[in-house]
Amino acid sequence: MNTPSSSHSSPPDLLSVVPPITFCQVCGKDGHGKHFGAITCRACAAFFRRFGLQNNFKPCKKGAKCGPPKNGWFNCKSCRLRICKEIGMTSDNFQYDRDSFTFKNATTCTKLQKRIPPSMGSFLGRPNLIMYCAPDPGSIDENSKYTIDVQFLIDRALHIMEKGSETPIYAPNSLEKLALGLQQIRGPPAKKVKMLSKIGQEEIFALWEDDMLKVAKWFTYFDEFQRLPSKLQLDMLKGVWNVFGRLERLASTAIARQQNICGHSVVMSTVHDDHVMCDIKNVEVDLSWCSRYTFEQLKFFDSQDHEKQLDLIVQAILDLKPTDVELSYMLCQLCLHQVGKKYQGEILEVTDRFQDVLSDNLHDYYTNRQNLTKYSLRVANMMKINNTIEQCIYRDKVKSDLFRVFDVFYVKCSHPDLFLNA
Numbered sequence: 001m002n003t004p005s006s007s008h009s010s011p012p013d014l015l016s017v018v019p020p021i022t023f024c025q026v027c028g029k030d031g032h033g034k035h036f037g038a039i040t041c042r043a044c045a046a047f048f049r050r051f052g053l054q055n056n057f058k059p060c061k062k063g064a065k066c067g068p069p070k071n072g073w074f075n076c077k078s079c080r081l082r083i084c085k086e087i088g089m090t091s092d093n094f095q096y097d098r099d100s101f102t103f104k105n106a107t108t109c110t111k112l113q114k115r116i117p118p119s120m121g122s123f124l125g126r127p128n129l130i131m132y133c134a135p136d137p138g139s140i141d142e143n144s145k146y147t148i149d150v151q152f153l154i155d156r157a158l159h160i161m162e163k164g165s166e167t168p169i170y171a172p173n174s175l176e177k178l179a180l181g182l183q184q185i186r187g188p189p190a191k192k193v194k195m196l197s198k199i200g201q202e203e204i205f206a207l208w209e210d211d212m213l214k215v216a217k218w219f220t221y222f223d224e225f226q227r228l229p230s231k232l233q234l235d236m237l238k239g240v241w242n243v244f245g246r247l248e249r250l251a252s253t254a255i256a257r258q259q260n261i262c263g264h265s266v267v268m269s270t271v272h273d274d275h276v277m278c279d280i281k282n283v284e285v286d287l288s289w290c291s292r293y294t295f296e297q298l299k300f301f302d303s304q305d306h307e308k309q310l311d312l313i314v315q316a317i318l319d320l321k322p323t324d325v326e327l328s329y330m331l332c333q334l335c336l337h338q339v340g341k342k343y344q345g346e347i348l349e350v351t352d353r354f355q356d357v358l359s360d361n362l363h364d365y366y367t368n369r370q371n372l373t374k375y376s377l378r379v380a381n382m383m384k385i386n387n388t389i390e391q392c393i394y395r396d397k398v399k400s401d402l403f404r405v406f407d408v409f410y411v412k413c414s415h416p417d418l419f420l421n422a
Contacts, residue, residue: 048081174223215241215244235343
C-alpha cells in the first residue's frame with residue numbers, strides 16, 4: 001500500500017477545526033443559531049427584526065458608550081441596535097407579506113366576497129330564524145289582541161297604600177318595622193297546603209293579584225315610602241311587585257323545606273291566605289288563553305335549567321338562615337335596585353336615599369341587637385343571593401323581548417309597564 005507523499009497532503013492549518021460560536025454575539029447569552037447574518041439568541045434576533053429598519057429610539061445618554069451588556073441585559077436600545085449592525089446583522093433577508101391578513105390578501109378576499117351573492121340574512125340584516133319564523137313587525141295588528149284590564153288591581157293597591165298599615169306598629173327603625181310588616185303579610189304558619197297540578201289563567205291571575213296587593217301592604221310599613229307623592233308610590237310599585245314576589249316565594253319555599261313540608265323542585269307560596277305549592281317538574285301549564293303555542297314549545301326560547309337554579313337559590317337561603325330583618329333588607333335592596341335602574345331620574349335618587357337609610361338600620365341591628373361587629377360575610381352572602389336573582393330577571397327580560405319579536409302572545413295588558421323588568 002502506497003502512503004501518500006507529503007506533497008499531496010493538506011496543510012495543517014486547513015485541517016484544524018474552527019470552534020463553533022455557541023454564544024449570542026450581541027448579548028452573550030446562549031445562541032440559537034444564525035439570524036440575519038450573525039449568531040444570536042432568539043431575543044436579539046426578534047429585536048433586530050422589529051427595529052432593524054426603524055430606529056425610533058432616543059439618542060444614547062452616554063454618547064454611544066454604554067459598553068457591553070450586564071448579564072445579557074441592555075439599558076439602551078440604541079446601543080443594542082448599534083452592536084447588531086456592527087457584528088454584521090443585515091436586513092437583506094427580511095421576509096414580507098407572509099401573513100394572511102396583509103393588504104394584498106385582504107384585497108383578494110374582498111374581490112372574492114363581491115363575487116359571492118349575499119345570503120338573505122346578510123342582505124336584510126336579520127337572522128334567518130327571525131326572518132323565516134317571526135312575523136313582520138308591520139303585520140302585527142295590536143288591535144286584534146285581547147286586552148287584560150288591570151286597572152281595578154292598581155286601584156286596590158292605591159287604596160291600600162293610602163289607607164296605611166292596619167295597626168300602628170312601633171319599631172326602632174324602618175327596617176325592623178318592615179320586618180314586622182313581613183310577618184303580617186305572610187300570615188299564620190301553614191297548617192294545610194294545597195298542591196297545584198295545573199296552572200292556567202285563573203291561577204296566574206290570582207298570583208298576580210296576590211303579589212301586587214301583598215307588596216302594596218308591605219310598603220305601608222315603610223315610613224319613608226309613605227311620605228312620597230301618590231304618583232311616585234304607584235310608579236315604584238309597578239316596578240317592584242314582580243321582583244318582590246320572586247324572592248318572597250323562594251324564602252317561603254326555603255322555610256317549607258326546612259320544616260319538611262315540601263321537597264326538591266317544589267315551590268311554595270301564599271295566595272289569598274291559602275298555602276299552595278307546585279312541582280315545577282310535573283306541573284301542567286295551560287297557556288291556551290294567551291298564546292297559540294304550548295308551554296313545551298316555548299321552552300325553545302329558554303335553555304336554563306330552572307329546577308337546578310331553584311335548588312341552588314333555596315339552598316343558599318337555607319345555608320344563610322336569614323332573620324326577618326335580614327330578609328326585609330334583601331327584599332328592599334333587590335326591589336329598590338331594580339326600580340331605580342328601570343326608571344332612573346327622580347326615582348333613582350329616592351331609591352339611593354332609601355338604601356342608605358336601610359343600610360344604616362341594618363348596621364344598627366347587627367351591632368345593637370345581635371352584638372355582631374363582623375357581619376360582612378353575612379351581607380356578602382345576602383348580596384350573592386340577590387345577584388343570582390337579578391341574573392334570572394335579566395334572562396327573563398331577554399326571553400320576553402324574544403316573545404315580542406315572534407309575537408308569541410295574542411293578549412296585551414292595559415298597563416304594559418307592569419310586566420317590564422328592569
